[in-house]
Amino acid sequence: MSSVAAHYETLLAPVYLWMAGGIDNALALGASDLAGFAGRGGLAVDLGAGFGMHAIPLARAGYRVLAIDSSPYLIEQLRSFSKGLAVEAVVSDLMQFPEHLPPNQKADLVLCMGDTLTHLPDETAVAELGQRVAVSLAPGGRFVATFRDYTTLPTGNARFIPVRSDANRIHTCFLEEQADHVLVHDLLYEKQGDRWSMQVSNYNKLRLSPAAVCRTFQSVGLTASVVAGPRGMVRLTADA
Numbered sequence: 001m002s003s004v005a006a007h008y009e010t011l012l013a014p015v016y017l018w019m020a021g022g023i024d025n026a027l028a029l030g031a032s033d034l035a036g037f038a039g040r041g042g043l044a045v046d047l048g049a050g051f052g053m054h055a056i057p058l059a060r061a062g063y064r065v066l067a068i069d070s071s072p073y074l075i076e077q078l079r080s081f082s083k084g085l086a087v088e089a090v091v092s093d094l095m096q097f098p099e100h101l102p103p104n105q106k107a108d109l110v111l112c113m114g115d116t117l118t119h120l121p122d123e124t125a126v127a128e129l130g131q132r133v134a135v136s137l138a139p140g141g142r143f144v145a146t147f148r149d150y151t152t153l154p155t156g157n158a159r160f161i162p163v164r165s166d167a168n169r170i171h172t173c174f175l176e177e178q179a180d181h182v183l184v185h186d187l188l189y190e191k192q193g194d195r196w197s198m199q200v201s202n203y204n205k206l207r208l209s210p211a212a213v214c215r216t217f218q219s220v221g222l223t224a225s226v227v228a229g230p231r232g233m234v235r236l237t238a239d240a
Contacts, residue, residue, distance in 0.1 A: 004119045005070045007203040011186055013073040017051050019164050019171060023081060031057040033113060033230050037144060037237070038063070042108030045101070045136075047094040048116030051077040052087070059085035063109065066100055068092050095120075095129060098136050106138040112145040115233060117213070118205040122180070126208065127216050130238075134220040137240040143222065146233040150175075150182045150207040167191070180207055210234045 008016075020026035030053035038044070041062035046055040049067035051074050059065045064086045069075050070093055078089045090100050094116070101107065110133050120126055133143045153159070153175055163171040168191040176183040181204040188199045210226045213236055217224040222238035229235030 004203050007186070007201050008071045009073065011188055011199050011201040013071045015169070015171065015188065016074060017077065018169065020051075020053065021164075023051070026051070026053045027056055029230070030054040030113075031060075033146070034058065034061070037142060038109060040108070042138070043102070043105060044109040044111065045097055045107045047097060047110065047112040048114065048119070049078060049089070050074045050114070052081050052089075054111055054113050055087055055089075056082050056085065058109075058111075059087050064088075066090065066097070066107075068094055068097050068100065070094070095125065095132070098132050101136060106141065107136055108138050108141050110137065110141070110143045112143070112147075115147050115205070117145050117147040117236075118150065118208055120206060121204075122206065123208070123212070123216075126206070126213060127219075130217045130220045130222075133217075133238070134222055134240070137222075139240060141240045143217065143236075143238040145213075145236045146229040147208060147210075147213075147236070148205075148233050149210055150205060151209050153177050153182060153207075176202075178204070178207075181205060182207055210236070 034057055038061055044058045044063040044065045046065060046067045049055045049069045055065045055067040067078055067087055067089045072091050075089045075091050160174045170189040173184055173186045183202055184205055185202040189196050214224045214226045217238040224238040226234050226236050
């Protein structure tokens with residue numbers, strides 16, 4: 001089993017933009033995800049920013065954005081796509097984000113989108129992230145996360161999930177249930193001339209209960225709630 005960082009660097013990062021349907025489609029989805037809670041500007045932090053799906057729409061909306069991701073490949077893409085915008089892109093572990101905040105400044109908005117929260121190793125790490133978010137938010141600031149509810153997993157053939165395919169590339173995954181994690185196996189087929197190659201890798205995701213995550217962020221003094229989110233995920237909102 002690979003670590004999350006190794007899994008992204010060896011398999012997912014080079015095809016992540018393709019998985020999202022290209023940059024224009026990805027940025028449109030990102031802007032839609034932000035609709036209704038990202039409009040007043042200030043300092044925003046995007047945890048697990050990837051190639052900039054949410055960081056770039058935030059910057060276009062008037063935010064100064066600190067974008068953090070563990071993947072050097074994706075951060076280089078983000079820097080390329082965000083030229084001319086107020087985006088600082090940093091290769092780092094998302095748990096270390098307070099170290100990258102400007103001196104004596106707190107965030108107006110912290111994002112952790114696209115199932116990034118489930119990449120943390122355990123619920124203790126989720127609780128620690130909650131504490132760091134609480135002390136890093138400005139008065140009236142907001143934390144928003146989207147993640148998948150893996151507490152009840154599909155069974156049988158439903159465990160096999162097509163991600164995306166075209167004439168030259170096929171990406172599918174399947175899920176394997178573990179006690180407090182789900183083991184995600186990614187299979188990537190790519191056509192090279194008249195032959196197909198295959199890459200296989202897997203990594204763990206946390207099986208987080210939305211209600212438990214909500215209580216975790218409430219326990220650090222934030223006003224938190226969970227509702228249905230985009231693309232089959234749930235959305236947690238926690239206000240300072």
